[in-house]
Amino acid sequence: MNASSEGAGVAGEGAGGVLAHGFRPLWSEGSALDGPGLDGPGLDGPGLDGPGLAEWYAAPAPWLRANLAVTLDGAVAGPDGRSGSINNVADHVVFGVLRDWCDAVVVGAGTARAEGYRPASRPVVVVSARGEVPPTLLGGGVERAQGSSDDVGGGTGGGRLPGDGLAVAQDGAPRDGCVECDGRGEGLVLLVTSGSAPGLAAARRTLGDDRVLVLGDESVDLSLLRAALAARGWQRLLAEGGPGLLRSLLAVRAIDELTLTVLPRLIAGEGPRLLGGDWLDVPLHLAGLLTAADGTLFGRWQPEYATYA
Numbered sequence: 504m505n506a507s508s509e510g511a512g513v514a515g516e517g518a519g520g521v522l523a524h525g526f527r528p529l530w531s532e533g534s535a536l537d538g539p540g541l542d543g544p545g546l547d548g549p550g551l552d553g554p555g556l557a558e559w560y561a562a563p564a565p566w567l568r569a570n571l572a573v574t575l576d577g578a579v580a581g582p583d584g585r586s587g588s589i590n591n592v593a594d595h596v597v598f599g600v601l602r603d604w605c606d607a608v609v610v611g612a613g614t615a616r617a618e619g620y621r622p623a624s625r626p627v628v629v630v631s632a633r634g635e636v637p638p639t640l641l642g643g644g645v646e647r648a649q650g651s652s653d654d655v656g657g658g659t660g661g662g663r664l665p666g667d668g669l670a671v672a673q674d675g676a677p678r679d680g681c682v683e684c685d686g687r688g689e690g691l692v693l694l695v696t697s698g699s700a701p702g703l704a705a706a707r708r709t710l711g712d713d714r715v716l717v718l719g720d721e722s723v724d725l726s727l728l729r730a731a732l733a734a735r736g737w738q739r740l741l742a743e744g745g746p747g748l749l750r751s752l753l754a755v756r757a758i759d760e761l762t763l764t765v766l767p768r769l770i771a772g773e774g775p776r777l778l779g780g781d782w783l784d785v786p787l788h789l790a791g792l793l794t795a796a797d798g799t800l801f802g803r804w805q806p807e808y809a810t811y812a
């Protein structure tokens with residue numbers, strides 16, 4: 504299944520289609536879905552439809568949510584180096600809901616390159632130490648797969664990214680206070696880099712000065728990211744990975760929440776895992792747990808930064 508066909512499927516789901524995936528809250532707190540717990544009546548209920556799923560993922564603003572999908576053994580990509588070879592349709596549905604929720608997408612340049620990111624119905628903010636804008640983001644226009652579905656990433660076939668079908672279908676209005684969100688910032692591409700990035704001058708020529716955010720002199724200071732994007736009115740931020748960016752954001756305590764899809768499969772191999780690099784210890788609080796009929800688990804994990812030094 505390629506990204507286009509998946510995107511069209513999600514876009515065409517409608518509320519009844521989402522219902523068919525059997526999304527059921529196993530645990531949730533701090534929302535209207537508070538209640539039954541692991542063995543409560545929620546498991547016998549009708550499951551969540553599209554609006555119900557969006558409500559389950561509701562979050563305050565400002566909020567920076569990281570969202571990734573892993574196999575049970577922690578892989579974020581299959582043998583082809585893309586997430587499309589490990590994920591599934593239920594994950595795509597949630598991906599669309601989260602795109603709908605956000606004001607802007609933040610993505611590491613490695614992921615944008617690997618997945619072939621393209622402009623989306625939300626601003627795409629690429630983080631690159633080198634200051635290089637992935638070429639697929641420079642194509643212009645918002646590519647859509649059949650009807651209202653974007654085919655943002657994975658556009659060259661096989662990425663995790665089904666596009667923004669739900670966003671386009673359900674939300675036609677600019678968000679309050681979002682200065683660049685007229686039309687939801689559709690098609691915007693921004694680069695976050697440092698003052699010493701080799702590609703800085705070229706990026707400014709390509710994107711325009713206003714689309715290049717220099718955060719830090721020698722290296723990218725991601726602790727400045729949220730404020731820089733909030734200044735544009737983008738407070739609901741969705742960081743779509745990859746592992747390198749996730750680690751960097753955790754290291755500066757910039758993340759409010761990790762929404763993690765756990766896919767019911769094992770893959771082994773040498774591919775990238777959820778996190779790598781130096782040791783990092785981030786205690787997490789489970790704020791919500793959802794399952795789909797196919798056994799995929801969806802967690803809402805919130806770092807408890809305050810509990811460690």
Ligand SMILES: NC(=O)c1ccc[n+]([C@@H]2O[C@H](COP(=O)([O-])OP(=O)(O)OC[C@H]3O[C@@H](n4cnc5c(N)ncnc54)[C@H](OP(=O)(O)O)[C@@H]3O)[C@@H](O)[C@H]2O)c1
Nearest residue numbers: 571572580584611612613614631632633744745747748751
């Ligand atoms: N399963 C999933 O949900 C999921 C999600 C996303 C990605 N993935 C997979 O993850 C793999 C890519 O992993 P990755 O770790 O290379 O992805 P990544 O974090 O997206 O990319 C790493 C690159 O992003 C930039 N970057 C990240 N953190 C930075 C920081 N603190 N400062 C400056 N630049 C920073 C750098 O770009 P420059 O090289 O341009 O300097 C760096 O080389 C792919 O296989 C992709 O398919 C899976």
